[in-house]
Amino acid sequence: MAWFDESRLDDATALGAADLRLRTLAESGARVRREAGGAAEATALGVAGSQDARPRAVIAAGPDSRLLRAVLEPSCPVPFVAWPGPALPGWAGSLDLVVVLAPNGSDSGTASAVAEANRRGCQVVVACPPASMVAEHAAGRYSSILPTVTDDQLATAVVMLSFLDQLGLGPEADPDRVADALDDVAEACSPHRDLSINPAKMLAIALADATPIVWGGSVLAARAARRIAESIRRTSGRTALAGDAEHLLPVIEAAKAHSVFDDPFADGSGDLRPVLVVLADETDADAGDQAGGDPVVREHRGRLLAAAAERGVRVETVSTDATTDVARYASLLLTGTYAAEYLRLGLVDD
Incomplete structure (x- = not known):
């Protein structure tokens, strides 16, 4: 007992x-800063290339889409759909933006959804490790990869949410403010x-x-x-x-x-x-x-x-x-x- x-x-x-488990928690803010810094250039390029027209809808694909749904559903100015399965809605097409979180980049279902989005001509933005199966399937004319390295779901999500914030498709998601909040918790709960x-x-x-x-x-x-x-x-x-x-x-x-x-x-x-x-x-x-x-x-x-x-x-x-x-x-x-x-x-x- x-x-x-x-x-x-x-x-x-x-x-x-x-110590190892507690140290991992304490480094949460540092991981957010690392991911945001590493993806800054790709984010800027993706935002610059997406300023011409607002998408008809935003589709969050893959098993990690539920966090994006919780953040975006109340404030996204266009229809938003979370689609956690290994495919896309039948109506998804070239007018839609597909966003994908793939912290470890090895999920075959997520890779399948990304490949299908490219085949249909969707705008695609994927946050994942650059040398991963998902990144390989994401390569396409209308796709952008936001590179990540830490395998941290929250840090990966912040990178994507910052991108969508800059497009006017989501609420404020300043990575520095998120990292500061995590650092405050790490200090209080040390x-x-x-x-x-x-x-x-x-x-x-x-x-x-x-x-x-x-x-x-x-x-x-x-x-x-x-x-x-x-x-x-x-x-x-x-x-x-x-x-x-x-x-x-x-x-x-x-x-x-x-x-x-x-x-x-x-x-x-x-x-x-x-x-x-x-x-x-x-x-x-x-x-x-x-x-x-x-x-x-x-x-x-x-x-x-x-x-x-x-x-x-x-x-x-x-x-x-x-x-x-x-x-x-x-x-x-x-x-x-x-x-x-x-x-x-x-x-x-x-």
Whole structure:
């Protein structure tokens, strides 16, 4: 049976054993800068060659298209379609722009979609390693390759989003601002920072004896919630849920009403109570804290918090001061991923 030893979160020996994983997280901002710098020339050439006419539609192809959809759907001025399969919609043609993320460049399905886009005469922009199978299939008269080297999905996405931002097809995606937000998280969540002032370590402690239920109100916060839940499942082997409010409410409402006088060891069942983790960005702030924001998101958050209060379910909030959509997503995701790694570090076998 595993139990959580919070002293390991500040223990130099234990932290040293997890140094590689934690260092990889700390270098997230550096990878964004590296990818953006390496692709700057190709981005400028692609933007210059695409300024003549706005595409009829933007199609994000390949399995990594869902992140682009989360960012672009609310703001893209032309129809946007995410197509994660190894093909393209039947109507895609020369008037459309096909964008593809291929961080490792070796996915055969993605290569097939790129080749089909070239065959149909689509405008094609691919972010991938320049010496890869996807890059080979991307070669064409109307195609551009944004070269990447780090195999980092987020950094690769930022390169593409910066390109689309400069074309006026997406929201602001300044790589420097995203990298700065990631650096801020890496500093706040550093393994060398005491757990009493380390938000990721404190979140890991809150999750140690609970079943995490992760919720984000905005489209990007919801995607970050799903990614964080995946990280928690991978690092701990425990159940972690993420979803819309209507999917999570029944789980909270099914929790046994909690009393401060309850003996947690009385029944010996070992069942873990849920804990609600709210990913808060400026779009889902409490109505009392901010006049703006989406009223539907505020209503969903209010229902979740009310249900948690009624059942005695603990609530943890992860927030960010980042100022752009992509930077907020990156900040929330990295904080949650740090917490998942600290949860892995603290769990030990009995």
